[in-house]
Amino acid sequence: MNNSTKDIHLYTASTMNGWKPVIFLEEAGVEYDLTHIDFSKKEQKDPEYMKLNPNGRIPTIVDRSNDDFAVFESGAILWYLAEKYGKFLPEDPKLRSETLQWVMFQMGGIGPMMGQAMYFQRIAAKQGEEHPFPIKRYVDESRRLMEVLNTRLEGRTYLVNDEFTIADIAIYPWARAYYWANVSVEGLSHLQEWFDRIDAREATQRALTIPKAFPAFFGKGDVVAQERENADRFKSDVKNIK
Numbered sequence: 256m257n258n259s260t261k262d263i264h265l266y267t268a269s270t271m272n273g274w275k276p277v278i279f280l281e282e283a284g285v286e287y288d289l290t291h292i293d294f295s296k297k298e299q300k301d302p303e304y305m306k307l308n309p310n311g312r313i314p315t316i317v318d319r320s321n322d323d324f325a326v327f328e329s330g331a332i333l334w335y336l337a338e339k340y341g342k343f344l345p346e347d348p349k350l351r352s353e354t355l356q357w358v359m360f361q362m363g364g365i366g367p368m369m370g371q372a373m374y375f376q377r378i379a380a381k382q383g384e385e386h387p388f389p390i391k392r393y394v395d396e397s398r399r400l401m402e403v404l405n406t407r408l409e410g411r412t413y414l415v416n417d418e419f420t421i422a423d424i425a426i427y428p429w430a431r432a433y434y435w436a437n438v439s440v441e442g443l444s445h446l447q448e449w450f451d452r453i454d455a456r457e458a459t460q461r462a463l464t465i466p467k468a469f470p471a472f473f474g475k476g477d478v479v480a481q482e483r484e485n486a487d488r489f490k491s492d493v494k495n496i497k
């Protein structure tokens with residue numbers, strides 16, 4: 256399934272995790288080949304694809320210049336790309352560790368919590384599965400994580416060393432989609448200023464349209480239609496438990 260000609264072949268879709276490597280590659284000005292994985296066709300579970308990503312999810316990269324080395328898990332992909340291209344990762348060991356800490360904070364905290372807040376409200380509830388208790392748990396925990404970010408960003412332009420790093424790349428698509436998770440960022444002025452700063456980065460904003468834009472995640476465009484489209488991608492989840 257790898258017919259690429261550039262070093263990096265990216266398999267992804269328009270989701271918060273899916274956009275992370277796109278943001279890196281667009282910000283770094285690296286050319287890459289792209290395959291859009293279609294969830295409605297369950298392409299992420301295709302046995303050929305799962306040879307690259309045993310988790311059957313997106314994103315995945317294959318580095319043709321490194322014996323077709325495959326990398327899955329979006330945090331590990333960002334780390335791989337940062338090391339390969341020498342970008343968005345400080346040289347200093349302490350700053351590298353700080354960057355990794357914030358990437359892990361996203362991978363272990365923001366992603367799972369906001370992901371479930373989104374899933375229960377935007378997918379399960381739309382398929383007739385209404386569960387207020389887990390929704391409250393995930394929304395409250397996500398708000399707490401937004402407060403942690405806000406505290407970190409006080410007096411800083413970016414999360415680590417006032418430079419744009421893979422920590423910002425990992426966290427931005429998730430935190431910026433607070434609307435989709437119904438998580439309030441009210442009163443979190445440092446976080447909002449950081450949003451403004453990254454909202455103004457042309458390459459990052461271009462990345463959020465690749466493979467396609469999904470403005471509803473950010474409270475824009477036809478939210479109702481996109482919510483339906485998003486829920487339909489996971490129609491079989493609900494059928495499976497009935």
Ligand SMILES: N[C@@H](CCC(=O)N[C@@H](CS)C(=O)NCC(=O)O)C(=O)O
Pocket residue numbers: 270271272273294299311312313314327328329330
């Ligand atoms: N920890 C993984 C999570 C990957 C993940 O959950 N990807 C979602 C999209 S954001 C996916 O592929 N969903 C399709 C599915 O659940 O089958 C990573 O960060 O790469």
